Amino acid sequence: MKNDMQSAVMSGHRKRRRRFIFSTSLLVITVISLCILALVLGRTPYPLETVVRVLLGEDIDGAAFAVRTLKLPRMVAALFVGMAFGLAGSTFQTMLRNPLASPDIIGVTAGSSVAAVYGILILNLSGQVISMAALVSGLLVTLLIYCLSRKGSFSGGKLILIGIGVQAMLSSVVSYLLLRASQHDVPYAMRWLSGSLNGIRMSSIGILPPVVVIFGGVIILLGKQLKILELGEERAVALGVRTSLIRSVLIICAVVLIAFSTSVTGPIAFVSFLSGPIAGKITGKGAPAEFASALVGASLVLGADLMGQFAFSTSYPVGVITGIIGAPYLLYLLIGMNRKGGVA
Amino acid sequence: MQPLQKSMRNKKTIAVLTLGVILIFAGILASLSYGARVIPFAEVLESLFHERADSFNSAVVKERIPRTVFALMAGASLGVSGSLMQAITRNPIADPSILGVNTGASLSVVLGMAFLKIGSLHEYIFLALAGAAVTAVFVYTIGSLGHGGATPIKLALAGAATSAALSSLVSAVVLPRTDVMNAFRFWQVGSVGGATWEGIYAVLPFLLIGLILAISVTPSLDALALGDDLATGLGVRTGLIRLSSAAAGVILCGATTAIAGPIGFVGLMVPHTMKLLVGPHLKLTVPLSAIGGGILLTFADVIGRLLGSPSELESGIVTAFIGAPILIFIAMKSKGRGL
Numbered sequence: 001m002k003n004d005m006q007s008a009v010m011s012g013h014r015k016r017r018r019r020f021i022f023s024t025s026l027l028v029i030t031v032i033s034l035c036i037l038a039l040v041l042g043r044t045p046y047p048l049e050t051v052v053r054v055l056l057g058e059d060i061d062g063a064a065f066a067v068r069t070l071k072l073p074r075m076v077a078a079l080f081v082g083m084a085f086g087l088a089g090s091t092f093q094t095m096l097r098n099p100l101a102s103p104d105i106i107g108v109t110a111g112s113s114v115a116a117v118y119g120i121l122i123l124n125l126s127g128q129v130i131s132m133a134a135l136v137s138g139l140l141v142t143l144l145i146y147c148l149s150r151k152g153s154f155s156g157g158k159l160i161l162i163g164i165g166v167q168a169m170l171s172s173v174v175s176y177l178l179l180r181a182s183q184h185d186v187p188y189a190m191r192w193l194s195g196s197l198n199g200i201r202m203s204s205i206g207i208l209p210p211v212v213v214i215f216g217g218v219i220i221l222l223g224k225q226l227k228i229l230e231l232g233e234e235r236a237v238a239l240g241v242r243t244s245l246i247r248s249v250l251i252i253c254a255v256v257l258i259a260f261s262t263s264v265t266g267p268i269a270f271v272s273f274l275s276g277p278i279a280g281k282i283t284g285k286g287a288p289a290e291f292a293s294a295l296v297g298a299s300l301v302l303g304a305d306l307m308g309q310f311a312f313s314t315s316y317p318v319g320v321i322t323g324i325i326g327a328p329y330l331l332y333l334l335i336g337m338n339r340k341g342g343v344a
Numbered sequence: 345m346q347p348l349q350k351s352m353r354n355k356k357t358i359a360v361l362t363l364g365v366i367l368i369f370a371g372i373l374a375s376l377s378y379g380a381r382v383i384p385f386a387e388v389l390e391s392l393f394h395e396r397a398d399s400f401n402s403a404v405v406k407e408r409i410p411r412t413v414f415a416l417m418a419g420a421s422l423g424v425s426g427s428l429m430q431a432i433t434r435n436p437i438a439d440p441s442i443l444g445v446n447t448g449a450s451l452s453v454v455l456g457m458a459f460l461k462i463g464s465l466h467e468y469i470f471l472a473l474a475g476a477a478v479t480a481v482f483v484y485t486i487g488s489l490g491h492g493g494a495t496p497i498k499l500a501l502a503g504a505a506t507s508a509a510l511s512s513l514v515s516a517v518v519l520p521r522t523d524v525m526n527a528f529r530f531w532q533v534g535s536v537g538g539a540t541w542e543g544i545y546a547v548l549p550f551l552l553i554g555l556i557l558a559i560s561v562t563p564s565l566d567a568l569a570l571g572d573d574l575a576t577g578l579g580v581r582t583g584l585i586r587l588s589s590a591a592a593g594v595i596l597c598g599a600t601t602a603i604a605g606p607i608g609f610v611g612l613m614v615p616h617t618m619k620l621l622v623g624p625h626l627k628l629t630v631p632l633s634a635i636g637g638g639i640l641l642t643f644a645d646v647i648g649r650l651l652g653s654p655s656e657l658e659s660g661i662v663t664a665f666i667g668a669p670i671l672i673f674i675a676m677k678s679k680g681r682g683l
Contacts (some may be wrong), residue, residue: 100501105508151676157497161437161675164504165668168441168608172664175533176657186529187522194515269512314520323512330505334486 023282027295034302038075077200078301080212081261086297087216088254089272096156102273106163110170111141112262121181131263138259195268195319215253220290268319270326364635371642375412379649414539415645416638418600423637425596426611428589431565440597441608444507448479449601451510465546469602476598534607534660543603550599557592562630607660609667
């Protein structure tokens with residue numbers, strides 16, 4: 001009898017593990033093939049062989065410029081920005097125990113956007129300075145939201161409501177900046193605000209890849225603690241997790257990821273929001289969702305960018321595509337979640 | 345005990361009412377006199393009451409009349425709309441901007457601009473109303489699904505998420521069309537500055553219908569606050585009352601949004617302030633919210649003109665900056681569990 005149960009538990013465990021390994025490798029393959037597609041497809045598609053030769057350093061007329069200067073940066077940016085949004089989003093969702101509590105809804109992304117839009121439209125800055133400004137203001141805004149919600153006793157619900165309030169203020173500032181901009185800057189700023197990979201060069205990507213690897217790595221390493229935080233404040237403390245410390249570290253990492261990627265591409269709608277839940281669906285319950293979320297985020301951005309470039313007669317920025325795909329899924333999620341009564 | 349309390353309340357109400365009327369006049373005067381060109385009060389009064397339209401200053405004053413009138417009307421409508429929505433959802437943070445109603449109105453206007461080539465004010469108003477109504481019903485339905493009904497947090501999240509979804513649809517429509525983008529960016533930030541007599545006349549019937557409906561349902565809404573069972577016992581047809589209050593709330597904010605663009609947080613702040621001042625009786629707070637909303641928006645407009653001088657800061661931005669901290673304050677005061 002006891003043996004039976006043990007073997008049932010073990011076989012369930014093995015099954016989940018197999019599913020996790022299988023789904024993760026599937027995601028990795030998806031991301032890699034999307035990356036290859038991003039390099040190959042174009043107004044004039046180049047055969048894979050040419051692309052590889054160019055990447056290895058060979059100079060081929062036309063292809064060298066198209067691949068190295070136009071497509072590679074775009075692909076790299078999409079890959080890392082997607083991973084960053086996916087990771088940061090799922091971190092916030094898990095930590096606040098609410099799939100709707102993603103950074104773009106509770107004001108973190110808006111915090112970065114404000115500084116970046118101000119830099120672009122008013123100060124005419126570009127490149128690293130904007131990244132730094134977005135980073136600093138994203139962190140400050142998050143700090144503000146976090147501190148306000150810690151007054152009295154911390155609760156995820158409070159943080160979300162406060163975040164929505166802060167978000168409303170910040171987006172009115174963004175609208176104000178847009179109104180004041182001269183007319184020829186507006187299309188650029190609007191594109192940026194809906195998230196766009198147009199015109200990305202290696203120089204604008206800067207230190208995004210190492211930042212994503214380092215801070216994303218920390219989040220993935222802290223995955224176990226995050227899982228325990230999800231059980232709720234009291235239980236996490238009882239299980240020996242230093243909640244304040246872990247929560248602060250996780251928030252900082254997630255905000256750094258959001259702010260850096262926002263400063264490169266603008267806030268790409270719904271990626272941070274959708275990645276976590278989709279990854280959860282794919283890998284199944286109980287599996288560490290962080291790495292899978294990063295992969296889902298990357299596939300979403302890469303895929304949506306390809307669609308935006310080639311699927312329609314006018315090319316749309318990636319954020320519009322993710323927004324249109326995301327909207328119905330979001331509603332589906334909302335309905336399902338409220339039915340279960342899982343919200344706060 | 346009972347009569348004493350009642351007379352206290354009456355005194356308070358009269359005091360608030362008097363203060364409100366004084367502030368309305370102060371607001372009108374300030375709105376007519378401040379701006380890029382400051383005109384002394386004496387001259388404002390003179391150009392209002394003497395037919396001497398020749399001076400430059402009196403022309404400026406005449407220019408400022410429509411926006412002042414509209415600020416009062418729009419503010420009143422938004423205040424009433426907010427207090428109705430809070431009453432029927434029993435939710436302290438229900439407000440057109442939080443429920444995503446503004447974005448719904450935006451989306452349908454933008455769709456109209458882009459695909460139906462609309463231009464007339466009446467078409468704007470109808471589209472904005474339709475968008476607002478659909479969004480309000482939708483958000484409320486989603487927010488109230490499941491355990492516990494429409495709690496503040498569920499409603500706020502449903503509203504915020506729907507807003508986000510709708511605004512990415514807005515960008516999908518706007519981005520490839522430069523002409524629409526330019527018209528839209530001015531409409532996207534709420535402002536009473538663009539009000540004209542024509543717009544006021546077009547929107548007036550809707551506002552009147554909304555206000556009359558609102559005033560006729562408030563006594564029953566007070567009964568509804570006791571709970572559905574008690575209200576039914578008192579002879580209130582709860583479903584009908586809910587429906588007509590919701591209709592009034594949506595008409596008021598949708599019609600305002602059609603002319604002014606999305607102006608947030610007036611409907612959140614004013615009813616709460618009135619509740620603090622005179623207590624939770626809708627019979628009092630609904631009409632007082634109209635007065636308070638008018639005052640708030642008129643002063644927000646004046647402040648915007650002063651801060652943004654020589655151009656101006658849109659009143660929607662000013663109200664967001666006053667109102668968002670109040671939302672945050674409500675959230676902080678709550679214990680978290682009640683959300």
